[in-house]
Amino acid sequence: xxxxxxxxxxxxxxxxxxxxxxxxxxxxxxxxxxxxxxxxxxxxxxxxxxxxxxxxxxxxxxxxxxxxxxxxxxxxxxxxxxxxxxxxxxxxxxxxxxxxxxxxxxxxxxxxxxxxxxxxxxxxxxxxxxxxxxxxxxxxxxxxxxxxxxxxxxxxxxxxxxxxxxxxxxxxxxxxxxxxxxxxxxxxxxxxxxxxxxxxxxxxxxxxxxxxxxxxxxxxxxxxxxxxxxxxxxxxxxxxxxxxxxxxxxxxxxxxxxxxxxxxxxxxxxxxxxxxxxxxxxxxxxxxxxxxxxxxxxxxxxxxxxxxxxxxxxxxxxxxxxxxxxxxxxxxxxxxxxxxxxxxxxxxxxxxxxxxxxxxxxxxxxxxxxxxxxxxxxxxxxxxxxxxxxxxxxxxxxxxxxxxxxxxxxxxxxxxxxxxxxxxxx
Amino acid sequence: xxxxxxxxxxxxxxxxxxxxxxxxxxxxxxxxxxxxxxxxxxxxxxxxxxxxxxxxxxxxxxxxxxxxxxxxxxxxxxxxxxxxxxxxxxxxxxxxxxxxxxxxxxxxxxxxxxxxxxxxxxxxxxxxxxxxxxxxxxxxxxxxxxxxxxxxxxxxxxxxxxxxxxxxxxxxxxxxxxxxxxxxxxxxxxxxxxxxxxxxxxxxxxxxxxxxxxxxxxxxxxxxxxxxxxxxxxxxxxxxxxxxxxxxxxxxxxxxxxxxxxxxxxxxxxxxxxxxxxxxxxxxxxxxxxxxxxxxxxxxxxx
Numbered sequence: 001x002x003x004x005x006x007x008x009x010x011x012x013x014x015x016x017x018x019x020x021x022x023x024x025x026x027x028x029x030x031x032x033x034x035x036x037x038x039x040x041x042x043x044x045x046x047x048x049x050x051x052x053x054x055x056x057x058x059x060x061x062x063x064x065x066x067x068x069x070x071x072x073x074x075x076x077x078x079x080x081x082x083x084x085x086x087x088x089x090x091x092x093x094x095x096x097x098x099x100x101x102x103x104x105x106x107x108x109x110x111x112x113x114x115x116x117x118x119x120x121x122x123x124x125x126x127x128x129x130x131x132x133x134x135x136x137x138x139x140x141x142x143x144x145x146x147x148x149x150x151x152x153x154x155x156x157x158x159x160x161x162x163x164x165x166x167x168x169x170x171x172x173x174x175x176x177x178x179x180x181x182x183x184x185x186x187x188x189x190x191x192x193x194x195x196x197x198x199x200x201x202x203x204x205x206x207x208x209x210x211x212x213x214x215x216x217x218x219x220x221x222x223x224x225x226x227x228x229x230x231x232x233x234x235x236x237x238x239x240x241x242x243x244x245x246x247x248x249x250x251x252x253x254x255x256x257x258x259x260x261x262x263x264x265x266x267x268x269x270x271x272x273x274x275x276x277x278x279x280x281x282x283x284x285x286x287x288x289x290x291x292x293x294x295x296x297x298x299x300x301x302x303x304x305x306x307x308x309x310x311x312x313x314x315x316x317x318x319x320x321x322x323x324x325x326x327x328x329x330x331x332x333x334x335x336x337x338x339x340x341x342x343x344x345x346x347x348x349x350x351x352x353x354x355x356x357x358x359x360x361x362x363x364x365x366x367x368x369x370x371x372x373x374x375x376x377x378x379x380x381x382x383x384x385x386x387x388x389x390x391x392x393x394x395x396x397x398x399x400x401x402x403x404x405x406x407x408x409x410x411x412x413x414x415x416x417x418x419x420x421x422x423x424x425x426x
Numbered sequence: 427x428x429x430x431x432x433x434x435x436x437x438x439x440x441x442x443x444x445x446x447x448x449x450x451x452x453x454x455x456x457x458x459x460x461x462x463x464x465x466x467x468x469x470x471x472x473x474x475x476x477x478x479x480x481x482x483x484x485x486x487x488x489x490x491x492x493x494x495x496x497x498x499x500x501x502x503x504x505x506x507x508x509x510x511x512x513x514x515x516x517x518x519x520x521x522x523x524x525x526x527x528x529x530x531x532x533x534x535x536x537x538x539x540x541x542x543x544x545x546x547x548x549x550x551x552x553x554x555x556x557x558x559x560x561x562x563x564x565x566x567x568x569x570x571x572x573x574x575x576x577x578x579x580x581x582x583x584x585x586x587x588x589x590x591x592x593x594x595x596x597x598x599x600x601x602x603x604x605x606x607x608x609x610x611x612x613x614x615x616x617x618x619x620x621x622x623x624x625x626x627x628x629x630x631x632x633x634x635x636x637x638x639x640x641x642x643x644x645x646x647x648x649x650x651x652x653x654x655x656x657x658x659x660x661x662x663x664x665x666x667x668x669x670x671x672x673x674x675x676x677x678x679x680x681x682x683x684x685x686x687x688x689x690x691x692x693x694x695x696x697x698x699x700x701x702x703x704x705x706x707x708x709x710x711x712x713x714x715x716x717x718x719x720x721x722x723x724x725x726x727x728x729x
Binding site: 198207 | 620692
């Protein structure tokens with residue numbers, strides 16, 4: 001027992017040493033996500049004339065929205081900067097042009113003064129048009145600046161009345177600005193057209209769409225979305241991949257985002273030292289309607305064009321994202337290399353291609369959002385060709401060992417008997 | 427006593443695990459000698475979990491299971507194995523959770539979706555499991571995809587992964603220790619069913635497969651996304667997991683209750699050691715059989 005304890009302690013010490021070796025800081029990594037600004041949320045409320053309709057729990061839609069806003073304002077976490085924007089609140093007339101510009105900031109995005117915000121909400125009366133597209137553009141401007149997470153919560157009861165500016169494309173363009181903005185939508189009416197439009201807006205930015213039929217559902221959902229914004233999230237860094245390995249941007253460990261058009265390939269480069277392991281995973285999101293079969297290929301290629309390893313994924317059906325990854329452990333150099341010679345890093349080219357195809361009538365620019373995680377860890381995983389330190393298990397193993405031991409014992413017995421006999425005759 | 431002594435000589439969760447494993451090995455070996463068969467359950471449960479384990483600070487207890495789900499890989503909600511997490515969402519949402527799985531375990535993901543009465547048509551629900559490299563992992567068995575009829579109240583989904591190995595070839599897609607992502611969604615939906623509120627429940631449990639799945643080799647670091655950035659800060663075992671007090675966002679801060687296994691322990695040590703002991707006993711027996719008792723019978727007492 002004592003011996004085994006000592007053995008265990010020895011193994012522990014060895015392991016601790018190993019762990020310490022692994023935990024030695026790697027190269028200085030560009031990680032600029034450490035200091036994060038507070039999250040920002042802009043609530044965009046439809047105050048168009050149709051909000052007068054009394055079909056939510058027997059009350060008007062506007063009343064339900066006001067009640068929900070009051071409760072949400074009470075429950076907003078301290079560190080969230082919340083703003084409120086209205087659409088269709090001021091212009092009651094018939095002029096489409098003016099009506100479609102009717103969006104105003106009711107409460108600016110910033111530290112929240114609950115009473116002031118509530119007073120502002122109380123003044124709202126259902127009035128005008130439903131200019132969703134322009135309101136989203138303005139809301140995105142409201143949230144400009146800072147590196148915290150940003151979220152727009154759009155509450156509407158009717159589809160956009162300001163064609164040809166398609167709010168869905170507006171949303172996609174806002175997302176393509178690379179400011180990490182998500183738009184969540186809530187529809188107050190179970191109406192097919194509204195549903196299609198709002199879910200399209202949500203899909204374009206990785207947000208969610210909810211159809212609301214009761215006042216408490218509205219409150220719960222908006223609260224949930226505001227809370228979601230408050231959760232700290234790693235914000236990816238923008239990068240632009242090249243068309244070939246030669247001009248590709250060099251990446252270090254971190255989270256990156258890019259855009260990749262249909263049929264386009266993107267190249268990135270990562271330097272891997274001997275004894276390090278490269279881990280890369282990539283996701284391409286389908287932020288618009290795409291054909292139901294699709295795929296993604298991530299290849300690690302040497303600068304000379306030899307493929308090292310690849311990750312592939314394919315799928316069909318409705319999806320938000322398709323993703324794959326790969327691992328490339330680079331072996332340690334042989335021992336005979338002198339210690340003072342710094343080993344040269346190998347440049348690994350990463351190629352990302354997708355086989356999404358756009359559904360009929362879908363715009364192909366800007367490209368699909370691409371998210372990439374790069375991890376270069378010290379020490380590649382090692383193994384030898386024996387199974388688990390050459391240890392075995394199972395009854396066959398026991399049987400063989402017992403038999404071998406028995407035979408050895410028998411042999412030894414005979415030998416010693418023979419030796420005694422020899423000794424006796426002499 | 428045992429634990430205290432060991433904690434002085436070593437550090438960290440990993441070490442605690444080693445101590446436990448070693449103690450488990452000894453106990454299990456004795457048990458085997460007494461005629462039982464070794465089973466992973468024995469190796470796991472025999473050393474009572476010492477109270478000092480709490481010091482390693484796994485942030486979430488049974489009581490505060492997550493009630494939210496993430497909406498992307500990046501925002502996936504972290505759950506512990508054995509925890510029942512819930513989430514309210516809308517049909518059409520993509521719900522993401524992540525959980526840690528360690529070598530030698532075979533995780534099973536079980537999800538239940540409670541559908542609203544107002545669902546108008548049938549929908550197919552699906553869970554997909556991805557590993558730390560966001561590679562899709564195959565389900566050995568379990569209803570990964572299920573069609574919910576228009577009048578169904580709930581859908582039960584389940585997915586049993588392959589056994590998580592400590593190491594695999596870089597070209598292989600074997601499950602490796604690290605973070606796993608679960609995505610729950612409806613794969614086909616009419617527009618009429620978009621946005622309807624649903625409730626989802628998820629739970630991940632692991633079966634310990636034991637030494638039969640042991641391989642020789644281990645990863646330098648578990649497949650945890652962003653681990654190259656988190657190992658930068660001094661790896662204090664206590665502070666690293668307190669993600670709720672540190673505002674710094676990390677991609678994944680998950681770790682199994684007792685730390686990542688280093689990949690060296692398996693019940694094969696017990697099998698081989700016991701085999702050696704039995705072989706020695708058999709050797710003594712064989713010797714006694716042929717050598718006879720004491721002196722050869724023909725030798726006269728006076729010789």
